[in-house]
Amino acid sequence: MPLTSRTRALLPKAVRSLRRALLAASSLCLIAASGPMPAEPLGIGDRLFPHLGNPGYDVMAYDLAFTYSGNNSEPLPTVTTIDARVTDWLEQVNLDYSHGTVRSVEVNGVPAEFRSAGEDLVVTPAQRLAPGSRMRITVGHDSDPTPGEDVESGWVRTEDGLAMANQIDAAHRIFPGNDHPSDKAIFTIRVTAPDAYTAVANGLPLEAVRHAGTTTWAYRTEHPMATELTQVSIGRSSVPHRSGPGSLPVRDVVPSKDREKLEPWLKKTPEQIAWMERKVGRYPFETYGLLIAEARTGFALETQTLSLFERELFTHPEFPKWYVESTMVHELAHQWFGNSVTPRTWSDLWLSEGHATWYEALYAEETADRPLETRMREAYRASDTWRAAGGPPAAPKAPESGRRISIFRPNVYGGSALVLYALRQEIGRPAFERLERRWVRIHRDGTATTADFEGLASAVAGRDLSAFFTAWLYGKKTPPMPGHPEWRSVAPAEKGAKHARQPSTTQTKSTR
Template identity: 35%
Template sequence: MRFRSIRGTAVTAALCVAMSAQLTQPVLAAPEKSGEPRYSAGSASVGDPYFPNQGNGGFDVQHYDIAFSYDPATKHMDATTTITALATQDMDQFNLDFQGPEISALSVGKHPADFRRDGQELIVTPRPKVKVGETFTVTVKYAGTPPVITDPDGSIEGWVPTDDGAFVAGEPQGAPSWFPGSDHPTDKATFTFHATVPEGLTAVGNGQLLSKTTKDGRTTFVWDSTEPMATYLATVTIGNFQVNETKTSAGIPVYTAVDPRLVSQSAATVARIPEIVDYLSSVFGPYPFASTGAIVDRAPNVGYALETQTKPIFSSSPSLGTMVHELAHQWYGDSVSPTRWSDIWLNEGFATYSQWLWTEHTGGITAQQTFNNSSNYGRAATSAFWQTITADPGPVDMFGSVPYNRGAMTLHALRGKVGDAVFFPLIKGWAAERKFGNASTRDFIAYAEKTSGMDLTNFFDVWIFQKGKPTTW
């Protein structure tokens, strides 16, 4: 996830929320005839306790097609998003997550649909109703200025205007600022973007660039992301960029876009992307996507980087460690995404541990020395650092030091407990088994126990479920 110097039980809660959502569903009227559909409203959320309005029930999004024009001078967007989804129940109503500009038209399939907005919720009444198993489309037309979203920790995200375009980052709740959808990591989909901007600017999206055409002073970029992606990882960042295209030694295309004002200070780090991807592939297994790269923009009000899928985005010139961190997320966070936001340590712990491994690989201090230092296990037992639960940091502290540092310590301690001969195949197998999917903390524990053949109950209890500095494990 987000990497900053540091931005400053969940399982039980999730079950309670889910049960509550079920209990509040409308009572279904008996069908008039046997075998007739039993229509009801899709759930307004997936019940994640950190962000209770996120995601939606009753359908599974398959694809987003997002076409928009944007003028940085006026900050005006004119957009049409078409969502292709599979109905998982008979629905007479469903919700989407959307905090963006005013909607001018909405249709389900070929038919206009009634809709209303209530905070983040876009509530749609389709006519005709949607039947279970049906693949349907929702087309939403809207125009205006996309909002900037403020997170519980005070940072900003979403569609963030810059002096020459927009910095677009969606973790954990910014995606609905610029397109409607099912905004939770568990509802992944493929994406196509058609971004039209003033000639001379570049729009950089996830995946591969299919085309670039200029007409009447405007350029349209078409990006296609063919692997499943969580909404929070989507971006189409706009600005003046110096673009470079190369490949890794394995032939993976590398597309980088760097603000000209940051080229000189970013050049050394950006040039090492192929080398970093090659090294991480040797440790974590084959790179999971069809392309890679980076976007280095100048967005001084943002102050962090994000692992946007295939092309991490940086709001300033990145350090080498930060680049390693965000590229490691392509395996852990992007390909394997959290089931609930309380599982964020599985993203951040792996990405932080990758930095430790990289440092040792390139001749720096060992991972054990990093584990022992004053930012990690060397912290005093009285430090407040040890008073946040790794597996449930809360929405304010989910991007604080605990999921990052204590998450990485957990992995290193696990390495010590099971041994290198088990640990490295374990983390490689984890990335392969969960590729393009989601996973929870409990899933990881079960996988670690299965792979190692060990009972790791006490180990994970002291490292991620308890407060206090672990002393034995």
């Protein structure tokens, strides 16, 4: 664990003096002077998920190497390598990891002790680590695709293999790391699988090496990525390729038996990318595509460069065409809002889901005659109920016990898109559109907060918008809508069940 001022205060004065003397005389680790420190789970203090993330280091890169047997109920032997920059004196290093057997750990090539503590893997290196130094941790472990208690995602077992759905905090069920969106890194992902299977992951392919009966597929991202956006697909898949705007490589991953059936949907992606580029600027990554999995998840997910969708979304005739296309655009919009510009804390989630819902609704208006104003008026009517149930957009209530993804309530979808509509009403369409383009340009490949958005909006508008944002993002009641003083939000006690559902193209939690 990091040697913080809090831990120093707990040590007797004599022990502190002895440690200083030992350090002055030799390179002995502090652990050698006082014995092993107790293992305890840490976190970085996220308001909604305080157990996530770990202090004391900044991950620069992950290398994940999985071996798949062909049985999606068997653990995958895995080697995870983490390259990080140390930011504080570290006697122990905490990694988020909670579901799988750990066989070995090395720190900078030297075997290290390790123990479990809560949902952390606590590693004790042979030498304490100094600020500014580089650290490479190599963990040999099993990645277990079978469900555990209180688990909603992680590995998703499909009809023909596996895929990932790691939002919010399921990445550390698959591999050890710093599982918080504030610590983005470059990923290299390798998958060895029987020849009948195709493996695809985030980023661009590096190579596919054939062995006796198996193939090792390798991919690397060109841009940093949050752990929750990691994607690996292993299945009996086809990978059709096409070009997007500016010769962007577009590749999709679909069950081989459904390739022809799904093609009419897949070929829509390049124009959807072009539509988004006209709104907010150049697509921010090296590739894009849809991963269509034969599985039941209850949601679509914006995994970076390869968005996850259920097969049934595209094959069930009861879903209208505009609904399916708007859902596709929702996950595409996340590539700018959420993936390239990542919320720094989970309380900033509205910046991601609000924008994805906004462009989903705008696309439906422009391509399917689904008026944006009508949808926003319906959202306004429901907004007070959403705030009462889930908290205001930028201060969502904590998740329900045992249901961590329950923070994905209507207030961060339709309620947050409503904030953006109010902002456009307040500052005018030209200023709003400049703000959107500038936001994704300034914060590309980084993380950003609600305060960052407020500050930029005020700068673009040329006036202080703090009162506007305080009311719209943190108020218990929905403020009056600029330009529409006649709109009314029905109080929770007045609303019936028919108004409780989010009035959107997607039901709550069907997109993330």
